[in-house]
Amino acid sequence: MVDTDHAYMQMALEKARLAPSFGEVPIGAVLVMDGQVLAQAHNFRELWQDPTAHAEVVVIREAATRLGSWRLNGATLYVTLEPCAMCAGAIIQSRISRLVFGAMDPKAGACGSLFNLPEERRLNHRVQVMGGVLPRDSQELMQHFFRQLRSTETQPLGDGNGQVGAAQGKEHHWSTVNGHWQRKA
Numbered sequence: 001m002v003d004t005d006h007a008y009m010q011m012a013l014e015k016a017r018l019a020p021s022f023g024e025v026p027i028g029a030v031l032v033m034d035g036q037v038l039a040q041a042h043n044f045r046e047l048w049q050d051p052t053a054h055a056e057v058v059v060i061r062e063a064a065t066r067l068g069s070w071r072l073n074g075a076t077l078y079v080t081l082e083p084c085a086m087c088a089g090a091i092i093q094s095r096i097s098r099l100v101f102g103a104m105d106p107k108a109g110a111c112g113s114l115f116n117l118p119e120e121r122r123l124n125h126r127v128q129v130m131g132g133v134l135p136r137d138s139q140e141l142m143q144h145f146f147r148q149l150r151s152t153e154t155q156p157l158g159d160g161n162g163q164v165g166a167a168q169g170k171e172h173h174w175s176t177v178n179g180h181w182q183r184k185a
């Protein structure tokens with residue numbers, strides 16, 4: 001592990017902590033190149049109503065714009081949760097050299113859980129991957145967020161399996177489809 005990995009992951013966690021006040025799932029990302037932070041963000045999916053606005057995609061776009069180049073060779077992307085297939089694809093497309101993530105996402109992770117796209121041998125570009133950096137901080141943020149959401153949005157409390165019955169008799173289902181927790185009406 002590189003010395004600075006913890007520091008950048010803390011920075012990503014700080015971004016993640018800001019997300020719930022905007023109704024966003026607490027996931028944060030930081031993009032670093034040559035010791036410089038090019039971009040940092042949490043999810044913007046709710047704020048922008050954009051299904052592609054995962055934290056990873058947001059920082060990749062911002063960094064490419066700042067550099068005036070879509071090629072991010074040499075960059076390291078830090079993200080608090082294992083990226084989904086879309087974000088793993090964006091990481092590969094942008095030629096990012098290294099990916100460091102926090103908690104695994106067994107339901108939708110594409111960097112070792114369900115798939116392992118960054119290390120897929122059939123692709124030309126391969127990404128060096130390191131997971132499990134401060135995973136508990138990330139997990140606790142996620143768990144706290146969804147506990148809060150369940151207790152404020154729905155009555156009575158659900159059955160603990162991500163399924164909750166709402167006061168209106170409407171059921172909400174929470175899942176990690178597409179890499180991030182989301183509610184299906």
Ligand SMILES: [Zn+2]
Nearest residue numbers: 054084087179
């Ligand atoms: Zn994603």
